[in-house]
Amino acid sequence: MFGQLPYLVFALSFGAAIFGVARTLMPRDLSVEGAAGSLPGGVESAKEAVLVHALRPLYAIFVPFTMPLGLKPYRLRIERQFVAAGMVGVMSADEFFAYKITMGLFFEFSFGIVLAYVIMGINLPFPLHFLLLALGSFFPDFWISGVVSGRQLQIRKSLPYVMDLLTLSVEAGLDFIAGVGKVCEKAKHGPLVDELSFTLREIQVGATRQTALRNLAWRLDMQEIRSFTALLIQADILGASIGPVLRAQSDLLRTQRFQAAERAGAYAATKLLFPLILFIMPAVFIVIFGPIALNFIYGDMVIGG
Numbered sequence: 096m097f098g099q100l101p102y103l104v105f106a107l108s109f110g111a112a113i114f115g116v117a118r119t120l121m122p123r124d125l126s127v128e129g130a131a132g133s134l135p136g137g138v139e140s141a142k143e144a145v146l147v148h149a150l151r152p153l154y155a156i157f158v159p160f161t162m163p164l165g166l167k168p169y170r171l172r173i174e175r176q177f178v179a180a181g182m183v184g185v186m187s188a189d190e191f192f193a194y195k196i197t198m199g200l201f202f203e204f205s206f207g208i209v210l211a212y213v214i215m216g217i218n219l220p221f222p223l224h225f226l227l228l229a230l231g232s233f234f235p236d237f238w239i240s241g242v243v244s245g246r247q248l249q250i251r252k253s254l255p256y257v258m259d260l261l262t263l264s265v266e267a268g269l270d271f272i273a274g275v276g277k278v279c280e281k282a283k284h285g286p287l288v289d290e291l292s293f294t295l296r297e298i299q300v301g302a303t304r305q306t307a308l309r310n311l312a313w314r315l316d317m318q319e320i321r322s323f324t325a326l327l328i329q330a331d332i333l334g335a336s337i338g339p340v341l342r343a344q345s346d347l348l349r350t351q352r353f354q355a356a357e358r359a360g361a362y363a364a365t366k367l368l369f370p371l372i373l374f375i376m377p378a379v380f381i382v383i384f385g386p387i388a389l390n391f392i393y394g395d396m397v398i399g400g
Contacts, residue, residue, distance in 0.1 A: 150197055157193035164192065173239070179316045180242040181286060191239075195232045202231025247317055250287045254319060255348050257282055257291070262341040271327075271337050272298055290315060304331055319348065 170188045177183055177191075186194065207219055207227045257278055264274035272295065279292045290311055297307040308324040323344055330340045 150194070150201075154190065154193040154197035157196045158189050161189045161192035161196070166192075175316065176239050176243055178314055180239060180246055181289070182239075182242065191235060195235050198234050199228040199230075199232035202234070203227045243316075246286050247315070249285055250290075250315060250317065251319065251352075253283070253285050253287045255345070255352055257287055258323075258341065258345040258348055262338070262345050265341055266338045271304065304328075319351075 173188050173191050177186065177188075203224060207224050260282055261274050261278050264277045265271065269277060275291055275295045279288055279295060282288050294307045294311045297310065298304055302310075305328045308328055312321045312324040326340050326344055327337065329335075330337055
C-alpha cells in the first residue's frame, strides 16, 4: 500500500495537471460578437476552444448514437445553458452528449490505461474505471456551468453602469429605444451590451418592446435582469414614464451591490478559518514549542530545578 503511495501521488498530480490544461483550453470568455450568437439559431459562434476543435472529429462519431436518446428535460436544460453562455452555434445538444461520451473515454484511456496500467503498472479495479468514465463525462457539465457563471458575473459587474447610463439618457429626453442605442454606443463592450444590442435590433425589425424584453430576460436567465425587464414591461403596459422606473431600479441595484460586497467581506473571515487552522496555527506551534521540545529531547533542560 505505502509502496505505491508515490505512484498514486504522481497520478493525482498528473491528473490535476491535465485538468488544469483542459480548463485552460476550454472557452471561458465567450461573449457574443455582435450579439447574433446569443440567440437560438444565431449564425455567429463564439470563439472555438482548442480542445473542443481538436476533439470534434472524435465526438462527431457518437452524434448518431445520441440523437435517438430522449432526455428532453436535460436536453432543454443544456440548450438553455448554451444560450445563457452566449454559445449558440458552437455545439448542439446532441454534440454535447457526444462530447460527454468522448471526454469519459478520454479520461479512462489517459488515466485508467495509459497512466495507471502502462506507465505505473497498476491494474485498477473496475469501480475506479467506472469512476474515471463518470468524471470525464461530467467534466463538460462543469465547464458549461463555469462559462455561464463567468458570463453572468461580467453582466452583474457592468449592470450598474449600464443602468445609470440608460437612466441619464432617458431623463435627458431620449426615448427608451434611443437610450438603449446610446448605451450600446458609449458603454464598454461586454456580454450585457451585446445582449442589449440584440434587443435593440429585435425592436427595430418589428418586435414589440415587451417581447424583446422578455427575450432578453429569457436569454440571460438572471434575477436582476428579470426584475429589470418586469418593471419596464409593467411601465409600458400602464403607460407610465420610464425615467423614474429606471432611476428607482438603478438605486436598487446599487444598494444590492453594496450589500453583496458587505456579505462577501463578512464571508471572507469564514473562508480564512480553514487555512488558518490547517496551516498557520501548526506553523506557529512549531515555531513556539519546537525549540522547547528539542531541549527536552536532547536533555538540555532540567525540570524542577
